[in-house]
Amino acid sequence: MTVDAETLLSAFQRGTTDLIEEKQLQGMIARSLETGTPLRIKFGMDPSSPDLHLGHAVQLRKLRDLQDLGCQIVLIVGDATAMVGDPSGKSKLRPVLTREEVEHNLRTYTDQAGRVLDMEKTEVRRNSEWFDAMGFEELLKLTTRMTVAQMLEREMFQTRMKNEEPIGINEFLYPLMQGWDSVMVKSDVELGGTDQLFNLLVGRRLQEQEEQRPQIVMTQPLINGLDGRKMSKSYGNAVGLTADAKEMTFRIMQVDDEVMPTWLLHLTRLSLEEIEQTLALHPREAKARLAAQVTGFYHGAEAAAEAAGAFDREVRDKVLPDDLPRVSWQASWGEELPLANLLKEMGLCQSTSEARRAIKQGGVKLAGEAERDERAAIGRPPGELLVQVGKKRAAHLVP
RNA sequence: GGGGGAAUUCCCGAGCGGUCAAAGGGGUCAGACUGUAAAUCUGAUGGCUCAGCCUUCGCAGGUUCGAAUCCUGCUUCCCCCA
Known part of the structure; x- marks a missing residue:
């Protein structure tokens, strides 16, 4: 596939919030096309929350776009960093995960990401690969790369300090580790959510210190959920x-x-x-x-x-789905059962109290007719009986 | 090491020793309305053999006729000083 620089650049730009530095990126694209060396796009996954939703898909789809245009996606599995806990966007200290939990989450995570990315063409690296090998001395050296003042520039930390919320020392380590990942995989570009900007920039800094070409940093916004609030x-x-x-x-x-x-x-x-x-x-x-x-x-x-x-x-059109569950009349129900109990037994309500409420409010329909008497009793129906609670819950009662 | 504060129903967050199943907000559920299960409005929102009864306010005891509210110990968390 032949891709021109313009197409590639616009793929980087579409929907992107921060692109640092665009000029530098243009140069990289040109060189990449010239030499036929794909750009290495780094993306860090956090294996601490295995359930991905459309919010995560924003970045994954961007990666897919770039992948389709010939870029090499490097997926960093943050199995080492997960044990530290990323402070980004967290108002509270994160619980530290055990190795087993991380391993467990890893599978489902990559599994789901595979619905968006072509995993065949994706380079997957765990950062425990280099962090496990890192000795105390090296770690200490890494911590000298930044000062506390620089760390505290993050508004997140400032907010937390103002609110008298705790900040763990381990949380200071996270940006450094993420940045070090960039050094280790020699990334050309790193993609992340806008909340990751600080972490991504640390990668640039460390790469420069290691005399690598600093990575391009691009961020995608965090999209809101169905109700307009932060998707969560x-x-x-x-x-x-x-x-x-x-x-x-x-x-x-x-x-x-x-x-x-x-x-x-x-x-x-x-x-x-x-x-x-x-x-x-x-x-x-x-x-x-x-x-x-x-x-x-x-x-x-x-x-x-x-x-x-x-x-x-x-x-x-409010047509009931035809695959409604069918519930048979149980012998243990005897000849008659209070309606509230029946709804609970049929699994349409969680408790008889909830069922009573629904009845009182006119939310319960038998064969399409509202039954508002909470003390009503129902016997074994002569034929199939449609039982509805509200608009969403319904089942057939079968004799 | 020293000092101070906090733990409440799904969540946040009120709560004079009785009138507290516990304010308010969020969420959720139901009803009306509609372009949809949106928005808006109304109501409900611990459980049950439901006009009554039972179990909740970090844990364990205690005081009291009576405690979410008072005392003691414990656990967990936070802040400040060092």
Whole structure:
């Protein structure tokens, strides 16, 4: 594949927040194309949180783009650094992981990243490779590369100091280690989230000190989750990379309108004009297009279209899915059971209290009819009975 | 080493010894509405054999007719001084 400098450069630029230094990058690209030596793009993975979501995909997709244009992706598995804990974006001290935990997470992690990247063409390196071999003397030497004052430049640390939150000494080590990784793999470019800027720049500094050509630093923004807040699994507003086509589509269809532009930019390969055109559509159409793009990338266009159809039927047209669970009347229920207990037994409610609430609020329907009497009792139905709780939960009760 | 503070229901965070299953916010759930499961509005939000009963406020004891609130010990965490 022949790639020209312009295409390559614009791939670096699309959706990128920081690009330091762009001039230097141009030179690197030119030299790379001239000599046929692929640029080494470093990306650090943190094996402490194995579940990847679309937020992580922003960077992974950028890497994939560059990979497709002939760049060599170097994936650093931070198994040594994970035992230190990255302070970036953390308001609290991170728990230190054991080796076993790191190893365990590693598998699932690379597994999921493989849904985006071509792992065949990716160089994977664990940084324990060099850190395990590093003696105390060398480590001490590494710590002399930066001063406490330089460390404290990070606003993160300052915020934490102001809030009287703890900062572990080990946390000072993290940026140095990440930077040292760059030295060890001789990276040309390092990619990271905007919260990583400080760490990435340390790599530049260390490489210069080691008389290497300092790496280009490029950052991608952290995208917000479905509800517009920071995407995080604990907020429940993330979409997992392992989600199947239907779940992915359904979840993307409920993003806030405001997050659509950033998602279109960072999670799809649509051109800027196409994005503009998309946003001009009816918001619902725009969202459908976004969902189709993203789901299509992970599961193929066919599965994405199928999921989109399911969304239209089940959500827009409120048709109940035909694969509803079927629950048979249990002998232990006797001839009659209070409705609240029945809902709990059928797994539609977590507790009878919750079931009672749902009934009182008119959220429970039997064969489509709302039942508002919380003391109602239900006997073995003559035939199949459709039981619904709210809009999302439903099951057939079978005699 | 010394001193000071904190631990509350899913989360954050209030809480005069009784009227506390515990304010408020978030989340979640339900209803209305709608372009969707968005936004907005309303209500609910420990459990149960549910007009009553049972179990919660770091852990273990104690004082009291009665404690999330007072005392003692323990555990964990934070801050300050050295």
